[in-house]
Amino acid sequence: MNPKTLKYILKRVILAVFTVWVVITVTFFVMHAVPGGPFVGEKAVSPAVQKAMEAKYGLDKPIMEQYWTYLKDVLHFNFGPSLKQRGRQVLDIIADGMKTSAKLGLIAAAFALVIGVVLGSFAALKRNTFLDRVVMVLTTAFVSMPSFIMGSLLLILFAIRLHVLPANGSTTAGLILPVITLMLSPMSYITRLTRSSMLDVLGQDYIRTARAKGVSKGRIIFGHALKNALIPVITYFGPMLAYIVTGSLVVEQIFAVPGIGRAFVSSITNRDYTMIMGTTIILASLIVIMNLVSDILYKVVDPRINLE
C-alpha cells in the first residue's frame, strides 16, 4: 500500500470518528431540548416524586455535566436503562431486536447482491434485446418505489389475496415477504450498476484480446470481465446498508417483525428517550462504519481510482 492510500484511509477514518461524535452530540442535545422532559404524560406525579426520578436518572445536573457523563457511557456501550420498559437496559433491548433484524437485513443484502449481479450481467450480455428492456423497465420502477408501498402491496397480494405466505414476520417463513420487500430496491440498483459497468468493461482492449484468443463467451464474462465490473458495486455497500436500516423501520412495522426497527418506532411513539438516543446512535454508527469500509475497499481494490 502506498503512502497516498494510507493518507486517504487515515483521513476517512478521522472523518468517520468525527461524524459519529456529531451524531452522539446532536442526538443528545436534540433530545434534551424537548420541553417537559421524559416524565411528562405519565400519570400526574407529585413534585417530590418527579424530583426523585430526575435525581435517579441524573437529570437534575447541569446539561454539560450530563453530556460528558453520557459521552463516557456511550463509549463504554452503556446506554442506560429504558425509561418505559421497566428494568431493562437499552443495550439489551437493542441486542435482542438486532438478532432478528440482522438476519433479515443480511439475507436481503445477500439476495440483492447475487440476483442483482447475475441479472445485471445478463442484461449487459443481451444488450438492447427484449429481455434487457424488460429488466431495465422493472428495475427503474422498483428503484423509485418507496419500501412501505412495496411491502404493503406484497402483503395484500401474497398474504391476504393468495394466502400463500404468512403476513406475520415473527416466524422464519414469515421473513420471506419482509426479505423480498427490503431486497427489491437494492437489487434493482445493483442490477443497473452492474449492467452499466459491465458494458464499460466489455468494451476494453483486454476483453477483445481474450476474444481474439478464442476464449469462450462464458469464460470472458465470468473469468475476465466480472471481477472488474464489480468494483463500482463496492461503493454501493454503504448506501445499501442505510437503505436496509431505514427500510426495516417500516417493513418491520408492516409485517410485525420483532426487530430493532419496530422497537425504535414504538420508542418514538411512547417517548422512550434513552431508547431513541441509543438506537439512533448505534444504527447511525453502523451506517457510518459501513460507508467507511466500502470507501476504503473501493480504493484498495482498484489503486487507479483517485478519490480526491
Place this chain on the structure above:
Amino acid sequence: MDKENLKRLSAQVNVDDFLPASEKDKEYMVKMRPSTTAFKDGLRRLRKNKVAMVSFFIIVIITISAIVIPMFWPYKYETMLGMTPGKPMDASFKNLPPFAYSTTELRRIEAGEKIIPHIFGTDASGRDYFIRVVYGTRISLAVGFFASLIVLLIGLTIGAIAGYMGGVVDMISMRIVDIIYSLPDMLMIILLAASLKMTLEKSLEGTIFAKIGTNIISLFIIFALLYWVSMARLVRGQILSLREQEYVLAAQTAGAKSGWVIRKHLLPNCISVIVISTALQIPNAIFTESYLSFLGLGVNAPMPSLGSLASDALNGINSYPYRLVIPAVVISLIVLSLNLFGDGLRDAFDPKLNG
C-alpha cells in the same frame, strides 16, 4: 490512358450553369434555419424524449386535478358525512365500498335528487375517500415543491459564496458539508421530526403555523438543515470552474463587485444544473414526507397526505385493501414520473451530466 478517360477530361461547358441565380433558385438552394438558443435546443431535445414527455403530462394532470378538484367537489376532506349537528350519527356512511350510497342518500336519490357518488367509497369515519386522496396529493405535492425551494435557496447561497470566495470560507463550509453529507440522513430526520414534534406543539399554539401543522413545519426545518448540502456542492463545483473563465476576469477588471459577478455572470451559467437537481429533489421530498407520515411523524390529522392515508389503511387492510392501493399507486406514479422527467431534463439540457 484509354479513350473513355480522355472523354471525361474534355471540358463540356454548359453556358446555362454560369447564369446568375434567380430568386427562386436561391430559395431552393439556401435553407435558412431560424437561429436557435441553447434553451430552445434543449427544449427540442426534451420534446423528442417520449418517456419524459409522457411523465410530464402525468405530472401536469395530477397537479391540476389536485388543485382544481377540491374547489368544486361537493365533499370536504374533513367532513364526516354521517354527522349532522343535533342528530344521532348516521352509521350507514361509514366504510362504504366504492360507488355505494348510504341509506339516507339512497332515499334522497329515490326522491329524485342527484348525488355525486363516492368514487372510492368512504373511510371508517364516514369521510369521502376520493377527496381525501385528492387532498393528500395536493399536500404531498406542495410539501415536495416548497421543500425543494428551501433546499434550492440555501444550497445556492452557500454554494455560490463558498465557490466564489474560496480560501478559508470555502474550506470551512465544505467541511460542514462533508459532515452533514456523511450523517445517515433518514435516522437524523426521524430523530429531528420526533423531537421537533414535541418541541413545536406548545410554542406554535394559536399562530397561523398551528394550522399548517407542526409536522410539516418540522419537515421543512429538516430539509433546510440537512438537504442543502448536495445542492451546495453542485453549485460550488460549477462556480469554481466558471470563476476561472476570462469574462469573469474582464468583469472584475472593469470594477464589478462580487455580488454582481455572482448574480450576473456565474449563476446564469449554472442555471441548467440547478434547475435539474431541483426537479430531482421534489420526488425525494415527497418520498421523505410519505415515509415520515407512514411512521406517524407526518402531517397532523385530520389533514391527509398520501403517506398517512397509506398508513391509516394498514389497519383495515384485510377488508379494504383498495384504500392502501390507491394512495400507493398515486405516490409511485408521482415519484416515478418526476424522476423520469428529471432524467429527461438532465439529458436534454446538460448532456455533460449524463452519468
